[in-house]
Amino acid sequence: MELGLEGKVVVVCGASSGLGRATAEAFAVEGSKVVIASRNEALLRQTAAEIVASASKHTPESPTVVPVVADLSTSESIDRLIDTATERFGSVHVLFTNTGGPPAGTFSDFTDDDWQRAFEQLLLFVVRIIRKVLPIMKRQNFGRIINNTSIAVKEPIPELVLSNVFRSGVVSLAKTLSRELAQYNILINNLCPGYHATKRVEQLVASSAERLGKSEQDVLDGIASTIPVGRLGRPEELAALAVFLASETASNITGATIQVDGGALQGLF
DSSP: OOOOOOTOOOOOOSSSSSHHHHHHHHHTTTOOOEEEEEHHHHHHHHHHHHHHHHHHTTTTSSOOEEEOOOOTTSSSHHHHHHHHHHHHHHHOOOOEOOOOOOOOGGGGGOHHHHHHHHIIIIIIHHHHHHHHHHHHHHHOOEEEEEOOOOOEEEEEETTBBBHHHHHHHHHHHHHHHHHGGGTTTTTEEEEEOSBBBSHHHHHHHHHHHHHHHHHHHHHHHHHHTSSSSSSSSOOHHHOOOHHHHSHHHTTTSSSSSSEESSSSSOOOO
């Protein structure tokens, strides 16, 4: 299937590991010019080099992956990230928003400062970076925005109250914008990953194991037992959907919120 992504400029946030990294690599394989962002400079540069080496096996052209160190909870870092992409390549065609999750805990565990940090990390970050790319996308009459959220936006997860609240705000924002932006050929969709084999899930499993007095393997087995396909997702599976949604093939899909969870969600929507 021809996806039409060769040469497109793609910004992938939270790309040093996990779902963000897999997504950046998937776009690099398609021949896109990929700008990746994360706070950890050493890990980010290592990731960029590894993506280039891996993607080179699948594409005749040398992959282009540009690392930008950025704390995306600040407007200054967001400006620098997008400015780097436009200065280097002249445009941004695809934006993949993605960020690590806030601490696990129940409502009574968190202070006003905790809520403020989670707001800036999960929701305000998305508001700011979309606001930054929209003038670029409107001028070229093309844009694809894909927000990586969580299955929690469809079925709140116990002890993830901060994530439950603010990631749901991202979905509401995207649905609102989908109707405003379609006239500019800018499409915006959300991905809702369930449990995937990532460091974030490893952290949540460790936290649950400590709280429950169980081994981490027992917790993992318990999670897998609730997933109809019987296993955690692989990051590259979600990345494949992100690439499809960014392509010309998906030009009639906007405002959608799609779970990638192995069938774990029990609700109809």
